[in-house]
Amino acid sequence: MWTLSNPHESTVLHRLPLRTGLGWTPAPHFPGTTPCDCAVTVTTVHPVWKGPASVPGGTRQSPINIRWRDSVYDPQLQPLGVSYNAEACLYVWNTGYLFQVEFDDSTEGSGISGGPLENHYRLKQFHFHWGAVNEWGSEHTVDDRVYPAELHLVHWNAVKYQNYTDAVTGADGLAVVGVFLKLGARHEELQELVAVLPDIKHKVSYDYWTYPGSLTTPPLSESVTWIIHKKPIEVAQDQLAAFRSLLFSVPGEEEKMMVNNYRPLQPLMNRKVRSSFQATHEGARL
Ligand SMILES: [Zn+2]
Numbered sequence: 001m002w003t004l005s006n007p008h009e010s011t012v013l014h015r016l017p018l019r020t021g022l023g024w025t026p027a028p029h030f031p032g033t034t035p036c037d038c039a040v041t042v043t044t045v046h047p048v049w050k051g052p053a054s055v056p057g058g059t060r061q062s063p064i065n066i067r068w069r070d071s072v073y074d075p076q077l078q079p080l081g082v083s084y085n086a087e088a089c090l091y092v093w094n095t096g097y098l099f100q101v102e103f104d105d106s107t108e109g110s111g112i113s114g115g116p117l118e119n120h121y122r123l124k125q126f127h128f129h130w131g132a133v134n135e136w137g138s139e140h141t142v143d144d145r146v147y148p149a150e151l152h153l154v155h156w157n158a159v160k161y162q163n164y165t166d167a168v169t170g171a172d173g174l175a176v177v178g179v180f181l182k183l184g185a186r187h188e189e190l191q192e193l194v195a196v197l198p199d200i201k202h203k204v205s206y207d208y209w210t211y212p213g214s215l216t217t218p219p220l221s222e223s224v225t226w227i228i229h230k231k232p233i234e235v236a237q238d239q240l241a242a243f244r245s246l247l248f249s250v251p252g253e254e255e256k257m258m259v260n261n262y263r264p265l266q267p268l269m270n271r272k273v274r275s276s277f278q279a280t281h282e283g284a285r286l
Helices: 164-168 193-203 237-244 281-285
Strands: 080-083 089-094 099-103 111-114 121-130 149-157 174-183 208-213 224-229 233-235
Touching: 111 149, 121 174, 121 237, 149 164, 174 237
Parallel strands: 174 224, 174 233
Antiparallel strands: 080 111, 089 099, 099 121, 111 121, 121 149, 149 174, 208 224
16 A cells, blocks of 8 residues: 555545646746746746745745755754654645655654754654656755755644644744655665655664754745755665656646656755764765
């Protein structure tokens, strides 16, 4: 169940009857303005980017380009404590923009603590962003390097807030763990989406960057502590192809491939990116 091998056969991935536009390109930095300074002419924008909630105006928007050299090593940053229970997985659904794996967050069962976080944060959902081709797709970049996809594990602060909805708009409400996907060896756990969780826990290094940011989809709330793993996970070409074979459209509509569902880079402004590890010259080779 919920494998990536035959996405077209999965009815749950077509669960939401969302209509989409006639093809689209990623939203510009400031949706709604004339994209005169963009290299790409924005003709149509995905519906998720329409409406007042998609207009940023803050000072801590995401994603950003992480500059290895400019990030500041913080020896106070503890390793991130991760506890994921795959049995808390509820269902997978097609949001119309990406597919999302939802978890039961009524208990402390799955979540993270430590690292830059003062409280325990419960896992709410995870999802991916990816491109039409291998040359782009991740939201964050490292020294301008773009990865073909990026995994986001979204957690909320159940110590300060009653529920996820309240946490989205609250201070220190959310913590999102970002993991880059790069082309390489086949990632067997990814075939069964939920199995990726213990794998993330065991195989991904605990070196990370952290910075204060926002959601990368509307309402773009500036309530997110971002934790970006330094080490990417490897996936095979056909696994990325499985992502790209998903559809924005519903059965009966003209097919629109679900690709390029990432937000462009946002200005760092007056923010510092902290790292849990000391930068070395080998950084550029990662
Ligand atoms: Zn995301």
